[in-house]
Amino acid sequence: MSKNLSLEERVAKALFDVKAVKINVNEPFIFASGIKSPIYCDNRFVLGFSDERDVIVDGFVQAIDSDADVIVGVATAGIPWASFIADRMKKPLAYVRNKPKDHGAGKQIEGAEVKGKKVVVIEDLITTGKSSLIAVDVLQKEGVADMEVKSIFTYGFDAAKENYDKFNCKFSSLSNFNVLINLLKNTDYLTKEEAEIALEWSKSPNTWGVK
Secondary structure, eight states, X not given: OOTTSOHHHHHHHHHHHTTSEEEOSSSOEEOTXXXXXXXXXXXXXXXXXXXHHHHHHHHHHXXXXXXXXXEEEETTTHHHHHXXXXXXXXXXXXXXXXXXXXXXXXXXXXXXXXXXXXXXXXXXXXXXXXXXXXXXXXXXHHTOSEEEEXXXXXXXXXXXXXXXXXXXXXXXXXXXXXXXXXXXXXXXXXXXXXXXXXXXXXXXXXXTTOO
């Protein structure tokens, strides 16, 4: 991995190298919603590659304040990453279920105590933010003192910022769609024209590719 690359570029390269993200401008992918997309992202795939996994965990450790009290994973994709990070940083670990258990104590937050704590929530991908904001809502109701969400990758949709603003919650990602596309352009994987077409997608995903 080139030391000349920024953290954002190293993470983007790691995702691309193991094909966790795939790019095809000429034959777009179709999301379940019907939206056409030049990118397909499955960050769970990176779990099978130790070197690239280390790039991402190292990036999180670098990006997380050392005074964070608890690392919290979003079910299910954020849980393994939160586990790696908590272990590396020697921090308590918790995770948030999609819904409360239907038996026992009916808990939705498992693991370390989060009330009154400074927590960092780990997600693998931020599209519109809705899945991670389920966890944010639960944690806010539990009474965390301070919270932010960090993900591996984001598409950079305006909808994500709008949704996080509703919860007054900070969020950031190790890398993003624009960084990936520019990296691929600079390495000649994409032509300048293909890169420009791809970059238009994050600005208007609902209408991109619609003739």
